[in-house]
Amino acid sequence: MTDSKEIKLYATYPHPCSYFDDREAKTIFIDPDMSPSPTLYSELSRRGFRRSGSHIYRPDCSRCKECIASRVPVNTFAPSRSQRRTMSRNDDLRSEISPTLSSDAYELYERYINGRHRDGDMFPPSKEQFDSFLGQSNATTVYVHFYEGTKLIAIAVTDVLDDGLSAIYTFYDPDLTRRSLGVYGILWQISYAKSLELPFIYLGYWIRDCQKMSYKIDYRPIELLINSRWVRLN
Incomplete structure (x- = not known):
């Protein structure tokens, strides 16, 4: 296994921020020619890195620290009343890993994408974009397919780490709003991590002042990576 101290890191030039129109962002990412072992990938996740396609990255903005890595301790997770209703509404779904x-x-x-994210970076969708973003899996990736009868209505992409699951992305039928499938995808992964006796589910970056990313703090208790330490909020 390559030691984390030997990883080569690269930085992007400043580029428009995906979350705030008035800011520029900068990202660091590990050597794209490197294939980290599952153990090293797990260590990078604990240090706040995320995977997008074949890239493992972390925000590195000098003037903004809004992107805060988050994870849910599954053994103490307590679903809210709304989350319990979401689980109940989706009891009829069948999942295949x-x-x-x-x-x-x-x-x-x-x-x-056409129904929910026409204002986002991934619009308009393309097969090439889809393959590079979600089709570029690694040895730890599983795809959870959710079915309503025989109809595919949602897919959760998740990586299995040494100490949890890393929730990469969930996409679903945009017409089935009542099911709250985005919420259900996370709740399902929390339950799945618990069944595997893995202590955490990594949710990516919580951004307090960005509505699209602030929802992650709805899963309590939650841990935030602040000054290189995981801090629990109940």
């Missing part, structure tokens, strides 16, 4: 995406995954992704 696979190392690959189903053949109709892109069609679902395309509908999701």
